[in-house]
Amino acid sequence: MPTNNLPSNLHSAVHATGLIKNFGEFTAVDAIDLDVRQGEIFGVLGPNGAGKTTMLKMLATLLPIDGGEAEIFGVDVRKEPHRIRQLLGVTGQYASVDENLTANENLWLFARLQGVSSKDARTTASRLLEQFALQEAADKPISQFSGGMRRRLDLAASLITQPPLIFLDEPTTGLDPRTRGQMWDTIRSLVDNGSTILLTTQYLDEADQLADRIAVIDRGAKVAEGTPDQLKTSVGDSTLQLQLADGADQSLASDVVRRVVGEAPVLTPESGRMNVALDNANRAADVLIGLREAGIGITSVSVDKPTLDEVFLALTGHDTGESNDPSTDERELEVAR
Amino acid sequence: MSTIVLERSEILARTTPRNSLRDTASQTLTLAWRSLTKMRRNPEQFFDVIIQPLLFTAMFTYIFGGAVSGSVANYMPLIIPGILAQTALTACMAMGTQLREDMDKGVFDRFKSLPIARIAPLAGPALADVIRYVIAATLTILVGLAMGYRPGGGFVGVLGGWTLTIVAAWSLAWIFTWLGTIARSAQAVQGISMMIMFPLSFMSNAFVDAKTMPDWLQTFVKFNPVSHVVTAVRDLMNDGKVTADVGWALFGCLVVVAIFAPLSVRSYKRHL
Numbered sequence: 008m009p010t011n012n013l014p015s016n017l018h019s020a021v022h023a024t025g026l027i028k029n030f031g032e033f034t035a036v037d038a039i040d041l042d043v044r045q046g047e048i049f050g051v052l053g054p055n056g057a058g059k060t061t062m063l064k065m066l067a068t069l070l071p072i073d074g075g076e077a078e079i080f081g082v083d084v085r086k087e088p089h090r091i092r093q094l095l096g097v098t099g100q101y102a103s104v105d106e107n108l109t110a111n112e113n114l115w116l117f118a119r120l121q122g123v124s125s126k127d128a129r130t131t132a133s134r135l136l137e138q139f140a141l142q143e144a145a146d147k148p149i150s151q152f153s154g155g156m157r158r159r160l161d162l163a164a165s166l167i168t169q170p171p172l173i174f175l176d177e178p179t180t181g182l183d184p185r186t187r188g189q190m191w192d193t194i195r196s197l198v199d200n201g202s203t204i205l206l207t208t209q210y211l212d213e214a215d216q217l218a219d220r221i222a223v224i225d226r227g228a229k230v231a232e233g234t235p236d237q238l239k240t241s242v243g244d245s246t247l248q249l250q251l252a253d254g255a256d257q258s259l260a261s262d263v264v265r266r267v268v269g270e271a272p273v274l275t276p277e278s279g280r281m282n283v284a285l286d287n288a289n290r291a292a293d294v295l296i297g298l299r300e301a302g303i304g305i306t307s308v309s310v311d312k313p314t315l316d317e318v319f320l321a322l323t324g325h326d327t328g329e330s331n332d333p334s335t336d337e338r339e340l341e342v343a344r
Numbered sequence: 345m346s347t348i349v350l351e352r353s354e355i356l357a358r359t360t361p362r363n364s365l366r367d368t369a370s371q372t373l374t375l376a377w378r379s380l381t382k383m384r385r386n387p388e389q390f391f392d393v394i395i396q397p398l399l400f401t402a403m404f405t406y407i408f409g410g411a412v413s414g415s416v417a418n419y420m421p422l423i424i425p426g427i428l429a430q431t432a433l434t435a436c437m438a439m440g441t442q443l444r445e446d447m448d449k450g451v452f453d454r455f456k457s458l459p460i461a462r463i464a465p466l467a468g469p470a471l472a473d474v475i476r477y478v479i480a481a482t483l484t485i486l487v488g489l490a491m492g493y494r495p496g497g498g499f500v501g502v503l504g505g506w507t508l509t510i511v512a513a514w515s516l517a518w519i520f521t522w523l524g525t526i527a528r529s530a531q532a533v534q535g536i537s538m539m540i541m542f543p544l545s546f547m548s549n550a551f552v553d554a555k556t557m558p559d560w561l562q563t564f565v566k567f568n569p570v571s572h573v574v575t576a577v578r579d580l581m582n583d584g585k586v587t588a589d590v591g592w593a594l595f596g597c598l599v600v601v602a603i604f605a606p607l608s609v610r611s612y613k614r615h616l
């Protein structure tokens with residue numbers, strides 16, 4: 008891609024500076040800068056309540072922008088919402104299709120609303136249903152659809168006019184691993200056809216698999232940005248998780264770890280637990296030997312790929328907090344309604 | 345990364361700065377189709393406009409007939425237009441509740457993200473609702489005829505009254521549409537609508553002659569648009585005359601739409 012001696016926003020699909028959204032006293036999006044280049048998949052990674060959906064909604068003209076500037080293909084989001092809506096395909100976090108209509112009717116309806124003739128709308132609907140493996144369910148009411156089918160239909164509905172920019176808000180949350188893999192393939196093929204994609208996710212591996220670049224946001228602010236590789240090196244390729252037999256050994260153990268891998272471990276809120284970022288899983292043995300030589304006992308040990316939690320611990324110094332709280336999702340759902 | 349990178353000018357060339365009137369009309373018709381399909385699949389949406397004309401026409405006529413006009417037959421020319429207006433009002437009241445429920449559903453999120461005129465998601469259902477007013481008005485008149493009502497205005501007069509009732513229902517529906525866009529829940533819309541509907545229909549000349557009412561109430565009755573609609577429908581159906589009240593009724597409808605349609609669009613936009 009030609010990026011060199013031109014100002015970057017000439018090739019930006021999305022260019023936003025200092026985006027702000029307040030809900031009363033609460034700042035949901037706090038001065039976020041975003042630059043999504045044409046033709047890339049840009050991932051926004053963050054835990055529940057980070058402000059991902061709010062940010063996308065502002066960019067999609069679905070929420071007023073309280074502060075900052077945003078442009079999509081050079082069009083001002085605030086000044087020309089109608090043009091923005093023609094440039095965008097939006098797949099929200101919760102399926103936005105009509106429960107009272109069949110899959111076929113849904114696609115026909117959305118195509119007609121965008122000025123496609125009735126005949127072409129029928130052709131488009133059946134093409135999309137086939138592309139998303141929904142042709143057998145074409146004439147079933149959506150209320151009989153599974154979660155995965157709804158998601159696929161929702162995505163199909165966003166692609167009717169083949170928009171140059173597509174927003175996907177947590178496209179694979181709640182999908183089984185196989186369906187998730189299919190969704191990833193679909194997303195990749197969209198980019199091959201010239202679309203630019205801005206997606207949000209709570210999963211590091213998803214961002215890693217799909218995105219050319221990632222922004223990590225937390226509590227409304229951007230805490231990191233880079234390619235997946237850059238992000239991962241900040242937390243290591245894998246993580247060694249240790250539980251010390253005696254919580255009092257923590258500072259001694261930290262010293263040992265720092266000596267062996269050259270970096271301090273990340274302490275988790277539980278007493279005596281620590282995560283050590285490793286650029287190479289083989290280094291785990293070195294750490295364990297070091298601890299044994301220092302006479303520090305451990306009760307459990309495991310080596311894992313870094314999780315979003317660890318990225319967060321490393322980047323923000325606190326964990327995602329809400330990610331294990333099942334009540335959060337319900338609350339978000341209510342908020343979104 | 346992609347191998348195809350579209351030129352920005354090429355991308356923007358495919359967009360238009362705003363919806364034309366033709367786009368808006370086509371979007372409204374498409375959304376009216378959606379509402380009709382929904383009605384067809386949930387026929388209980390027709391219960392009120394079927395049951396109420398049957399029940400109310402018979403009930404009011406037999407209960408009040410003797411007391412108000414001396415006999416049921418004498419009461420007919422007074423009450424049938426009154427019930428027409430009242431049925432129209434209750435039929436269009438459902439608009440607000442329906443819209444509120446609909447707006448809470450996911451599909452409205454998509455309507456908002458599509459490049460469609462902001463009035464289309466409101467005007468579409470309003471257009472589809474006309475079918476309910478047609479049913480309500482037709483049934484009321486048929487029940488009246490079956491009970492012995494013989495309108496002096498003949499077929500043309502009745503047709504005029506029927507049309508005016510439907511136009512009035514469609515216009516007044518914008519008040520309830522607006523309520524649907526500002527209220528927090530469908531129940532709230534229901535409650536407020538009732539509080540508007542009862543005074544509008546009973547504090548009018550729909551059921552009795554207003555002359556027996558206290559002065560302050562007569563003043564309200566005089567300015568109530570429903571009264572004008574009722575009088576206009578009486579003039580059309582009983583005398584076959586296009587009186588000044590027909591003009592006032594139509595003017596009142598126009599004013600209601602001119603105020604509440606823009607208000608509805610504005611608060612719908614703000615709801616984003």
Ligand SMILES: Nc1ncnc2c1ncn2[C@@H]1O[C@H](COP(=O)(O)OP(=O)(O)OP(=O)(O)O)[C@@H](O)[C@H]1O
Pocket residue numbers: 030035053054055056057058059060061062100209336339342343
């Ligand atoms: N309409 C609203 N009114 C008040 N607060 C809101 C509203 N919408 C969102 N919020 C708050 O803003 C914060 C960010 O919400 P948002 O939905 O953008 O998070 P998210 O990153 O998409 O989370 P998730 O992963 O759960 O979808 C949350 O704390 C949420 O409670």
Ligand SMILES: [Mg+2]
Pocket residue numbers: 059060061100176
């Ligand atoms: Mg979200």
